[in-house]
Structures are given as structure tokens and as C-alpha cells.
Amino acid sequence: MDKITQNPLKTLYLLRHAKSAWDNSNLSDLDRPLNKRGKDNLPGLANLAAMLNLPPELILTSHSRRTLDTLTGFCRGMSTLFKIEEEKELYHASKEEILSRIQEVPEKIQTLLIVGHNPGLEEFISWILTGSIVSIPLQITTGSFVQMNLNISLWSEIAPETATLQLMIPGRFSSKLSK
Numbered sequence: 271m272d273k274i275t276q277n278p279l280k281t282l283y284l285l286r287h288a289k290s291a292w293d294n295s296n297l298s299d300l301d302r303p304l305n306k307r308g309k310d311n312l313p314g315l316a317n318l319a320a321m322l323n324l325p326p327e328l329i330l331t332s333h334s335r336r337t338l339d340t341l342t343g344f345c346r347g348m349s350t351l352f353k354i355e356e357e358k359e360l361y362h363a364s365k366e367e368i369l370s371r372i373q374e375v376p377e378k379i380q381t382l383l384i385v386g387h388n389p390g391l392e393e394f395i396s397w398i399l400t401g402s403i404v405s406i407p408l409q410i411t412t413g414s415f416v417q418m419n420l421n422i423s424l425w426s427e428i429a430p431e432t433a434t435l436q437l438m439i440p441g442r443f444s445s446k447l448s449k
Contacts, residue, residue, distance in 0.1 A: 280420040282372070282433065283326055283383040285344060286391050288312065288413040288441065290336040300361065304339050311413045312343025314444035318415060319347030321447070322437075326381035328353050330371060332360040337385045340413070344385075360386045365394040365403065375425040382425070401430030413441025 288308030297303075304312075319325070325348040331337050333356040341354070359367055368390055375382055384391075392410045393403040398418065410416065417437040422428055439447075 279380075279423050280425065281326070281381045282418045282420055283324070283381070284391055284395060284410075284416040284418075285315075285340065285383060285385045286388060286410050286412055286414045286441070287332075287334070287336040287340040287385065288315070288343070290412070300334050303335055308336070308340070308412065309343075311441060311444045312340070312346070314447035315340070315344040315413065315415070316347035317447040318439060318444060319344050320349070321347075322417070324348050324383075325350055325352035326383040327379045328355070328375065328381075329383045329385065330355050330357055330360060330375075331385035332356075332363070332387060333358050334361055334387070337387070341385050360384065362387050363390045365390055365397050368394045369398075369428065372428055373426045377424045377426075379425070395435075397430060398428065398433045399431070399435055409440075411441045413444050415439045415444070 288304050288311045290302045290308055291305040329341065329352055331341050331354060357371065359371060363386060368384065388410055392408050395410065395416055396403045396408050418433040419436050420428060420433050422432050
């Protein structure tokens, strides 16, 4: 086991919103709700949060309806209070925008959850693990959850190859966690 796995200094969780509906053309992208499959995955996401003994100390989420609905379902598995910040900047954020926001997190925070969208989440995860957005053919499907341990003392130190992937649960498996 390497140093990052044995003694991580920070833990970063990333959650992509659950499957959203496209059936109402009168709604803006920002206002799209979850579809049936997305809603059906929420109990599994809540069970995942409970199994991991979450919550993180801080949750940063896109302000879109689908991310907020996903986060609401996920949080049902958490037994303690936590701080949530809705961020317009995380709505379809690029990997650079995600990185910039993480670098602003106060140093006292040890565990952070980001709830957002692709392609930014996929690119950020690949980049932080390898230094390239094409090195790992990751597919962060809707409802996917990722946990990474970071070998950094300050969030401002986050950089390529400072993270170790600890857990990745594709969205299609989250519904199996509710059974």
C-alpha cells in the first residue's frame, strides 16, 4: 500500500447527478428533473452514503434541479448535519473550474463532496489521477460516485497525481445497493 492510501490527508468525493428527464421541451436544462430511473437510484445512493459513514464536512453542488434532487436522495443516508453550498459555477463546470473551486476550500475541511455534471467531472477525475484527461478511459455515468484520497495538507495543493482512486461505483449499480 502506498503512502496516499495508508494516510490520506484529505478525502474528495464526487457524485454525478442521477439520470434526468428530457421529455419536457418547455423546461430549461437547468430545471430538468430526474426521470424514473434517476429517482429509482436514490435509495441506493442513500444506502451508499450510510455504508461509507458520510457526511463529508462540506458539500459543494451545482444549482441545477437534477443535482439538488440527487443530493437530497444521497443525503437521506447521512445521520449527521453537514454544510451544503449551492454554486452556479459548478453548473457544467470544466475541470479547471472544478479545480479552482476546490483550491478555495478552507484548509480545516478534511472531507469534501462535489455534486456536478459531465464532461467536467470525468475530465477532472482523469486529470487529478494521471495528469491527463485522456490517460484513463473513465466513464462517470449518471448517478456515479467516486472517492479519492489526496496526499495534500491544503486544498490549494491539489494537482495531478496527488490522488488515489479508492472507490468508484457506476450509477447503474447504485440501485442494487437499495435491496
